[in-house]
Amino acid sequence: MKTILYIIQKEFKQIFRNKGMLPIIFVLPLLQLVILSNAATFEVKNIKFGYIDNDHTSTSRALVEQFNASTYFNVLTDFPSVALASSAMLKGEVDVVLDIPQYFERDLQKEKHHSLGVTINAIDGAAAGVENVYVTQIIQRFNQQLKVDLFQISDKQVHPISIETIPLFWYNETLNYKTFMVPGILVLLVTMITLFLSGMNIVREKEIGTLEQINVTPIKKSQFIIGKLFPFWVIGMGLLTIGLIIAKIIFDVPMLGSLPLMYLYTSIYILVVLGIGLFISNFTDTQQQAMFIAWFFTVIFILMSGLFTPIESMPEWAQILTEFNPIKYFVEVMRMVMLKGSGFMDILPQLLKTLLYAVIMNGLAVWSYKKTN
Amino acid sequence: MNNNKVIQVEGLTKMFGDFTAVNAITFEVEKGEIFGFLGANGAGKTTAMKMLIGISKPTSGKANVAGFDVYSNAEDIKKNIGYMSQKFALYDDLTVRENITFFGGIYGLSRKRIKEKSNALIEELGLENVANKLVGALPLGWKQKLSFSVSLIHDPKIVFLDEPTGGVDPITRRQFWELIYKAANKGTTVFVTTHYMDEAEYCDRVSIMVNGKIEALDTPKKLKEQFKAENMNDVFLKLARG
Numbered sequence: 001m002k003t004i005l006y007i008i009q010k011e012f013k014q015i016f017r018n019k020g021m022l023p024i025i026f027v028l029p030l031l032q033l034v035i036l037s038n039a040a041t042f043e044v045k046n047i048k049f050g051y052i053d054n055d056h057t058s059t060s061r062a063l064v065e066q067f068n069a070s071t072y073f074n075v076l077t078d079f080p081s082v083a084l085a086s087s088a089m090l091k092g093e094v095d096v097v098l099d100i101p102q103y104f105e106r107d108l109q110k111e112k113h114h115s116l117g118v119t120i121n122a123i124d125g126a127a128a129g130v131e132n133v134y135v136t137q138i139i140q141r142f143n144q145q146l147k148v149d150l151f152q153i154s155d156k157q158v159h160p161i162s163i164e165t166i167p168l169f170w171y172n173e174t175l176n177y178k179t180f181m182v183p184g185i186l187v188l189l190v191t192m193i194t195l196f197l198s199g200m201n202i203v204r205e206k207e208i209g210t211l212e213q214i215n216v217t218p219i220k221k222s223q224f225i226i227g228k229l230f231p232f233w234v235i236g237m238g239l240l241t242i243g244l245i246i247a248k249i250i251f252d253v254p255m256l257g258s259l260p261l262m263y264l265y266t267s268i269y270i271l272v273v274l275g276i277g278l279f280i281s282n283f284t285d286t287q288q289q290a291m292f293i294a295w296f297f298t299v300i301f302i303l304m305s306g307l308f309t310p311i312e313s314m315p316e317w318a319q320i321l322t323e324f325n326p327i328k329y330f331v332e333v334m335r336m337v338m339l340k341g342s343g344f345m346d347i348l349p350q351l352l353k354t355l356l357y358a359v360i361m362n363g364l365a366v367w368s369y370k371k372t373n
Numbered sequence: 374m375n376n377n378k379v380i381q382v383e384g385l386t387k388m389f390g391d392f393t394a395v396n397a398i399t400f401e402v403e404k405g406e407i408f409g410f411l412g413a414n415g416a417g418k419t420t421a422m423k424m425l426i427g428i429s430k431p432t433s434g435k436a437n438v439a440g441f442d443v444y445s446n447a448e449d450i451k452k453n454i455g456y457m458s459q460k461f462a463l464y465d466d467l468t469v470r471e472n473i474t475f476f477g478g479i480y481g482l483s484r485k486r487i488k489e490k491s492n493a494l495i496e497e498l499g500l501e502n503v504a505n506k507l508v509g510a511l512p513l514g515w516k517q518k519l520s521f522s523v524s525l526i527h528d529p530k531i532v533f534l535d536e537p538t539g540g541v542d543p544i545t546r547r548q549f550w551e552l553i554y555k556a557a558n559k560g561t562t563v564f565v566t567t568h569y570m571d572e573a574e575y576c577d578r579v580s581i582m583v584n585g586k587i588e589a590l591d592t593p594k595k596l597k598e599q600f601k602a603e604n605m606n607d608v609f610l611k612l613a614r615g
Contacts, residue, residue: 002478002481003478003479003481005478006474006475006478006479007475007478007479009475010464010467010471010475013466013467013471014464014466014467017466018466208462208465209458209460209461209462210462210463210464212428212458212460212462213456213458213462213463213476214479215428216426216427216428216451216454216456217451217476217479217480218448218449218451218452218480218481219479371427371428371447371448372427372428372429372430372447373428373429373430
């Protein structure tokens with residue numbers, strides 16, 4: 001036990017003496033939290049909208065006016081021809097083109113229905129989907145009004161029975177994107193910092209030759225690893241604390257669940273990350289190699305964590321892979337506890353899986369650290 | 374087993390794939406002896422030493438260090454030996470005193486003992502003025518002396534020194550050997566590799582390794598007689614050139 005204290009003391013001294021690393025550990029992640037939470041948004045806004053009005057009637061103008069009134073569409077361009085609209089889309093000057101055909105108003109009054117052409121730039125499939133929904137909603141609303149305006153005198157038999165859905169958004173009533181992103185970004189920064197620090201730590205001692213000096217002492221492997229991990233565990237918990245304060249003060253993210261529960265989960269989660277870091281450290285000879293491997297896993301873990309894209313929409317094999325992704329569990333737990341107010345029993349499955357993961361990774365880390373080659 | 378033999382090696386071999394780095398070496402070192410382990414660069418000195426200090430597993434052969442077997446009791450060996458590597462291996466970003474405290478701590482010394490040791494050691498090396506300075510800022514010669522003293526902090530039975538005076542000026546080398554003598558006089562066995570042949574003269578006995586094999590082993594005086602050489606340098610050249 002006393003031996004561990006000497007290692008912890010030494011590690012802390014080295015961390016706080018490293019003037020180059022301190023800002024990286026404490027300032028960069030928080031900048032990341034503030035910047036990413038504001039910038040990394042999936043809300044589709046400022047859609048560049050164009051239209052080709054071949055009809056030039058009050059109805060067609062009223063339809064365009066609907067788009068004009070919407071806050072999502074902002075640049076309105078009137079294209080004289082389809083060809084010009086197409087070339088504008090090719091140049092990226094317009095995202096959505098609405099093609100109003102000739103005799104739109106006349107046919108609508110005569111035949112009671114008409115089709116419209118909508119072209120959407122779908123390079124970003126997700127954005128295109130959202131744009132499609134917006135366009136459809138606006139046209140439907142327009143349709144409702146038309147029914148009122150055009151068919152006032154129509155008899156009750158043909159009066160359409162409209163079924164309206166009123167969506168209720170639970171847990172994030174205002175669909176505030178930041179509420180959704182902040183807990184996730186917080187997860188990222190806690191993970192990245194602790195993974196990189198632990199991943200580079202033992203390999204650094206290998207590089208400077210001090211590990212060999214440690215290996216000729218009678219220190220126990222577990223003592224050495226616990227002594228090495230503990231300081232980074234403390235840093236991880238510290239980052240979580242600072243991150244939560246920022247989430248509350250700057251972003252006003254609701255914190256419905258219990259804070260101790262978040263800390264309990266995070267304390268186990270960090271052990272997983274540190275275990276992975278040390279495991280990487282033991283299998284590499286230079287900090288450069290360790291960094292590359294750590295990056296490789298971080299990128300996969302982040303992209304498959306459900307942070308940016310829902311896991312439910314991944315192919316089945318990918319969904320199975322995400323079971324091995326610790327970040328996935330952390331993102332789930334943070335969102336559940338912060339936004340839904342989930343309790344201990346709700347996060348128990350994630351908690352147990354994470355605990356098992358921690359035991360395995362740290363077991364591997366201790367096993368793969370060899371004092372004798 | 375003779376209690377006076379603190380290192381007993383028999384047919385110790387280390388292979389890396391097809392390459393035999395250490396080829397069936399056999400020797401014994403007595404308690405309190407200064408044993409010089411000579412050889413050209415790449416002769417296998419460091420590899421042999423790493424097997425003796427328990428950080429490298431031998432391919433075959435027997436070795437017993439400080440009464441413990443290198444295969445089964447490597448961790449017990451580590452309690453009884455000190456080691457100073459070729460590469461400076463204290464922490465540059467810790468102070469002199471912090472380095473001593475850290476290594477004292479992981480060898481399990483009590484706080485009181487660490488304090489006494491630190492003070493004695495700093496005084497002996499004349500490092501009072503830099504005791505609270507970062508080790509990285511010290512000149513190489515001072516670092517080497519500090520590193521030697523730290524390897525003795527837990528009063529080991531044997532201390533292994535791997536080219537301890539590499540890159541150090543002649544005056545510091547002389548001072549370094551005075552430290553080695555001091556330790557030997559206290560009963561510590563010193564196992565030292567070097568390729569400075571004048572240093573070989575300071576050893577009680579020397580072995581000369583060529584291409585993984587021990588080609589000669591005796592006192593410097595007898596070796597000079599045996600090879601009809603003026604000094605150890607000539608002995609070494611005769612052997613190394615084959």
